[in-house]
Structure formats: C-alpha cells, structure tokens
Amino acid sequence: MKKTILQAFILLSMAAGIYLLISRVDWMKLFRIEKMTDALEQKLGDMVWAGMEEQSIEEGKEYQRVDSLVTAICKSNGFERKKIKLHIMGDSEVNAFALPDRHMVVHTGLINAVHNNDELSGVLAHEIAHMELSHVMKKLLKQMGYTLLISITTGEAGGGAIKELLGMLSSTAYDRKLEKDADIKAIEYLKKTGISPNGFADFLYRLGEKDGSLGSLSWISTHPDSKERAKYIREKAGR
Amino acid sequence: MSMAPTFAYHPDEAEAEKASNSYLMSLIAIMVGFPLPIINLMATLFFYIANRKSTYFVRWHCIQALLSQLSLFVINTIGFWWTVSVFFREDEHVSNPYLAYVITVFVVNVFELALTIVAAIKTRKGQHVSWWFYGPLTQMMCKP
Known part of the structure; x- marks a missing residue:
C-alpha cells in the first residue's frame, strides 16, 4: 500500500515537473501570438477609424479640454x-x-453631460484602463474570433463586418469582471494623477438615476449597475 | 513504465483477446472523443462492466485500463474546461500557462497512447503487463 502511494506521489510529481518544465518556454513568443495580435489590432484600428474619421473634431476647446x-x-x-x-x-x-490600437473616441454629448473635469477624467481613466488591460482585443477575439478578424483586415468579410465591429465596441458592454477591472484600474490612475475618484462615482450615480437632462445615455446602457459601481468606487476612493 | 511480471496462470486465446480489447477500447475512444475526455472513460467503464464477471486475467486488464483512463480523464477535463473558458470568457485568454498545459496534456496523452498500444499488443499475445503505479493499484482492487 505504502509503495503504491509513493508511486502515485512520484507520478504526480513527474506530471507537475513536466508542466513546470514546459511552462519555462515562452510559447507566446515562440508561436508569435502577441506579435500577430498586435499587427491585427493595428490594422483593425486603422480600418475602423477610417470609417469614422469624417465626423471627428481634432481641434477646438472641447478637444483641448x-x-x-x-x-x-x-x-x-x-x-x-x-x-x-484621441478623437x-x-x-x-x-x-x-x-x-483597437488605442483609438479613444469621446462624444461631445459626454463632455456636455459631466459637471466637472473630475467626472470626465473618471470616464477617460476607465477607457484608458480598457486599453491598458487589452480588453478591446480580448472582447473582439472572444466575440468575433481570430479568423473573422483576419478576414476583416483582408477585406474578405466585407464592409458590413467593420460596422458590426464598431457597433459592438461602441454600444455593448464588456463582461462584468472586465468592467470592474477597468473601474479599479481607473481609480488607481486617478489617484496617481491627484484626482479624486469621487467625481467618477458621482457621475455614475447620476447616470444610474437616469437623469433626464443627460439625454441619450449610451455609456450607461452599456455599463450596467452604475449605482453599484459608484458605491464600490467611493469605497475604494476612501482608502 | 511497464513491467512484465508473470501472471497467476497463462490465459487462453479468448481471454488474451478480451484483455487486449480493453486497451483497444480506450484507443478507439481517444480518437472519437478527443475533445470530450469523458468518452474515453465511459468506453473503458462500459467495457469493464460488460466483463466484470469474466476471468481474472480479463478483469485485471479491464481495471488497469479503466484506472489509467481515470487519471487521464482528470488531466484532460481540466484542459477541456480551460479551453472552453479561453474561447467564451472575456477575462480568460491564451496565455503561456495555458499553452504549457495544453502541450503537457498532449505529451501525457501521447505517452499514454504509446503505453496502451504496447499493452494491447502484449496482452493479445497472452503476456501480462503491469504498469507502474496502476499495476499494484489494480492488484489491490482485483482478486482472483
């Protein structure tokens, strides 16, 4: 019996050893996964942005703010x-x-809806967090798949696919965990910048109340449970 | 990983064929059920149930095949669900630990496949094959 237990232990150790040995190799680099994803992201970003460029305001008071x-x-x-x-x-x-490729789009509707720069900084920090945490490509790869994304860049998927992709990024939320991760990172960024995250929480709370004066609320409809988010942002801001 | 000790008796032709089939069952199941690891386990389990009242030699090898599939099932199931989450969860993605695990699963499966083929051939010839760890464990579970 003891011998069998010892053999089981050795067998498990061997399996764990094989895994540890194999995990020492940088497979992501070997299979060029990150490089391929980066190149794909750049191409997608350029293609999506090319379709929106005309409506962009690249100067003026709002842009500067x-x-x-x-x-x-x-x-x-x-x-x-x-x-x-920034657009x-x-x-x-x-x-x-x-x-994709760190294009950040801000609507003038959002700029007009915030009460102060702290609120606006909160939303901007949240979007920067999505970029820094690679959420954009994660979401696209998950919902559209590598093959479809590649066929978009080669033009095989047709122009409709780019519209679908843009619609997905501008009007649907990331999953709950990614949204929370972006919120927590945003708090960190705001604190380092010397901005109180309470402004961000106030804005979310107001959106959660669905204040009629705010007009069409795309950002909030894509980011559920804003009151709950405001609550944990306030809690974390206090630390 | 395998030893060739002598068995309590020399099996006849029909017994050797059935014992060999217990290993072949898991081989066929590997090909059919590769993405679904439970199929391999089910195949060897059903074969064992069908032969549980068979001769000692047949039962012994059915159990050894079943036990080896059981541990493979655990390893493959982890790999299967990890892959599912990589495909369907936004917070999970292809990473180095994931790729290393998939490669480990592949290596272990190939190793197990080779051992199974050898065991199927040897038992078909009426030779006894006792794997390291699985052999003694089977010995504890299977009595004449």
Whole structure:
C-alpha cells in the first residue's frame, strides 16, 4: 500500500515537473501570438477609424479640454500619451469608447453631460484602463474570433463586418469582471494623477438615476449597475 | 513504465483477446472523443462492466485500463474546461500557462497512447503487463 502511494506521489510529481518544465518556454513568443495580435489590432484600428474619421473634431476647446485630461493621466501613470489616438465626435449621445490600437473616441454629448473635469477624467481613466488591460482585443477575439478578424483586415468579410465591429465596441458592454477591472484600474490612475475618484462615482450615480437632462445615455446602457459601481468606487476612493 | 511480471496462470486465446480489447477500447475512444475526455472513460467503464464477471486475467486488464483512463480523464477535463473558458470568457485568454498545459496534456496523452498500444499488443499475445503505479493499484482492487 505504502509503495503504491509513493508511486502515485512520484507520478504526480513527474506530471507537475513536466508542466513546470514546459511552462519555462515562452510559447507566446515562440508561436508569435502577441506579435500577430498586435499587427491585427493595428490594422483593425486603422480600418475602423477610417470609417469614422469624417465626423471627428481634432481641434477646438472641447478637444483641448479632453486632451489635457488624458495627457495628465498618462503623465502621472507613465503611459506614452502619443500612443493614445484621441478623437472627439460631434454626437449628442453620452458615450465614450475605446477602439483597437488605442483609438479613444469621446462624444461631445459626454463632455456636455459631466459637471466637472473630475467626472470626465473618471470616464477617460476607465477607457484608458480598457486599453491598458487589452480588453478591446480580448472582447473582439472572444466575440468575433481570430479568423473573422483576419478576414476583416483582408477585406474578405466585407464592409458590413467593420460596422458590426464598431457597433459592438461602441454600444455593448464588456463582461462584468472586465468592467470592474477597468473601474479599479481607473481609480488607481486617478489617484496617481491627484484626482479624486469621487467625481467618477458621482457621475455614475447620476447616470444610474437616469437623469433626464443627460439625454441619450449610451455609456450607461452599456455599463450596467452604475449605482453599484459608484458605491464600490467611493469605497475604494476612501482608502 | 511497464513491467512484465508473470501472471497467476497463462490465459487462453479468448481471454488474451478480451484483455487486449480493453486497451483497444480506450484507443478507439481517444480518437472519437478527443475533445470530450469523458468518452474515453465511459468506453473503458462500459467495457469493464460488460466483463466484470469474466476471468481474472480479463478483469485485471479491464481495471488497469479503466484506472489509467481515470487519471487521464482528470488531466484532460481540466484542459477541456480551460479551453472552453479561453474561447467564451472575456477575462480568460491564451496565455503561456495555458499553452504549457495544453502541450503537457498532449505529451501525457501521447505517452499514454504509446503505453496502451504496447499493452494491447502484449496482452493479445497472452503476456501480462503491469504498469507502474496502476499495476499494484489494480492488484489491490482485483482478486482472483
């Protein structure tokens, strides 16, 4: 009996040993998975943005306001500001979203809906967190699959697929865990920038109340349980 | 991993064939059920149930095949569900630990496949095959 237990132990140790040995190899690098995903992301980002470019406002007061807030968050958190491609869209919908290859789209509707820069910084930090945590590509790969994404970049999937992809990123939420991860990261970024996350929580709370003066609330309809989010952001902000 | 000790008696032709089939069952199941690890286990389990009142040699090898499939089932099931979550959960993605696990599962399955083929051939010839760990464990569970 003792011998069999010892043999079981040795067998398990051998299996664990094989796994540890194999995991020493950088398979992601060997199979060029990250490189392939990066190249795909860049291509997708360019293609999606090409379809929206005309509606973009790349200068003016609103652009400068958002740009200065994004720059402040990037500077305080060690991110390269140049890598984020900021775009302001003239749209009354309260919305902001991240596209592949670090394109960040902010609607003028959102800029008009916030009461102060702290609130706006909260939303921007949340979108930056989605970019930093690679949520955009994770979501696309999950919902569309590698093959379809590649066929979009080669043009095989047709123009409709790009619209579908844009619709998915601008009007549907990430899953609950990813949203929470982005919120928690956003709190961290805001704190490092010297901005109180309470502004972000206030904005979420107001959206949760579905304040009629805010107009069309895309951002909140894609980010469920905003009151609950406001609650945990306030809790974490206090720490 | 395998030893060739002598068995309590020399099995006849029909017994050797049945014992060999217990291993072949898991081989066929590997091909049919690769993405669904439970199929391998079910196949060997059904074969054991069908032969549980058979001769000592047949029962012994059915149990050894079943036990080896049981541990393979655990390893493959983890790999299966990990793969499912990589495909369907947004917070799970292809990572180095995942790829290392899939490769480990592949290595273990190939190793087990080779052992199973050898065991199927040897038992078909009427030779006794007792695997390391699984042999003594089978010995404890299967009495003449």
